[in-house]
Amino acid sequence: MARELLGKVLLYDGPEGRRAARLVEVEAYHGTRDPASHAFRGPTPRTSVMFGRPGHAYVYLSHGVWYCMNVVAHEPGVAGAVLLRGADPLEGFADGLRLSGPGLLGRAFGLSTADSGVDLTRSALQLRDAPAVRPRLIARGPRVGIAESMTAAKPWRFWVRGASGVSR
DNA sequence: CGAATGATCCGA
DNA sequence: CGGATCATTCGA
Numbered sequence: 001m002a003r004e005l006l007g008k009v010l011l012y013d014g015p016e017g018r019r020a021a022r023l024v025e026v027e028a029y030h031g032t033r034d035p036a037s038h039a040f041r042g043p044t045p046r047t048s049v050m051f052g053r054p055g056h057a058y059v060y061l062s063h064g065v066w067y068c069m070n071v072v073a074h075e076p077g078v079a080g081a082v083l084l085r086g087a088d089p090l091e092g093f094a095d096g097l098r099l100s101g102p103g104l105l106g107r108a109f110g111l112s113t114a115d116s117g118v119d120l121t122r123s124a125l126q127l128r129d130a131p132a133v134r135p136r137l138i139a140r141g142p143r144v145g146i147a148e149s150m151t152a153a154k155p156w157r158f159w160v161r162g163a164s165g166v167s168r
Numbered sequence: 169c170g171a172a173t174g175a176t177c178c179g180a
Numbered sequence: 181c182g183g184a185t186c187a188t189t190c191g192a
Binding site for chain 1 (some may be wrong): 172173174175176178180
């Protein structure tokens, strides 16, 4: 479940330094059954990662400017991924920097398509477990930036109530 | 509301 | 190949 990523820590520990942030907003994309997913039309060179093993990163370039990161997560044999939309800074970021939005988050971590496909348990870029967020603190709603017909009946965006890293 | 900005993918 | 299409952000 996408909501289980909330509270986990995204960590970059490599040549550029060490940066960490706590995930507070995510969105689920269900692959070939979900018209809003990049995986909807089957695997391509860009999206094949989403048909591979869970726990890897899928990074794509949005609007020619922003690198957005997903965590591959799905049942065996079915594509799927969770878009990381917002986080609260923990370590390594300039004071006052906001990570509220998938593009801003990607830029803050210095991501690029070179990061697409990396194993998040073995790379400089990692996802660390953290205590689960209390269910009462989790809100859900329609996904952002896609046709309303694809999100109205699928409220697959989850965020931590009141967190400053939530987008919009 | 619209521009910025470029990889990706489909159709011809 | 050409062009439409973006899982976005910011500023007028």
